[in-house]
Amino acid sequence: MDSNKKLGLIGKNIAYSFSKKFFENKFQKLMLKGYSYDIFDVAEIDEVLDVFSTPGILGCNVTIPYKEKIITYLDELSDEARKIGAVNCILIENGKKTGYNTDAFGFEKTLFLHKKPHQDMALILGNGGAAKAVQYVLDKHGISALTVARTSEVNFENLDKETVGNHKIIIQCTPVGTFPHLDDCLDFPFEGLTEDHLVIDLIYNPNYTKFITKASEKGAKTVNGYYMLEQQAEKAWEIWNFQKK
DSSP, rough: SSSSSEEEESSSSSOHHHHHHHHHHHHHHHTTTSSSEEEEEEESSHHHGHHHHHTEEEEEEETTTTTGGGGOSSSEOHHHHHTOOOOSEEETTTTEEEEEOOHHHHHHHHHHOOOOOOOOOOEOOOOOOOHHHHHHHHHTTTTTEEESSSSSSTTTTTTHHHHHEEEEEEESSTTTTTTOOOOOOOOOGGGGGGGOEEEEEEOOOSSHHHHHHHHHHOEEEEEEEHHHHHHHHHHHHHHHHTTTT
């Protein structure tokens, strides 16, 4: 058996990575020899073919901007990944590449840790891969959701405070405000927020984005993306290690 087991993260401009540190700590804690976790910084999506042919590769995490584009390079999709249309975890077994979506699992855990019964309508800000996983979870639990994106009917130009007031869950799924662009913030009618709101920003670096800070000033309950990130990573680890049983 190949003692050199490789995992890694596929993305673009991803010098900063939670995943590398997370999994390297895990290898250490579990005293696993021969495991490594690499950063595959891919300028163009077709370069993933080189990643997939890396000797000893077991699987990968996938991040912005390839969660949707990578699907055409895979052999199979899990049920969630197929319904969501985005992949953030790949299992490679005997050359066969299967795509999963563990973002949905991570978001579901986060949402139900904080959600109150009166919070039954959501606004999803953004429409990328992460937003698709969020939409899947909300649909699954019968929570009605409205997507706000640059080109949607309700967009960042016309979103009003009344709409914000009526939707007690706000999920920020865009990369706006991520390190190092700490001063960036979505154009959003924060005056529509109250202490009845739950605001989840999927960004984890920094801990408190401009968006989170402005929302908490209005009394909203705010949560960042760190717990979701941990949970999706744990789920990925499970897929890489227990799928064979």
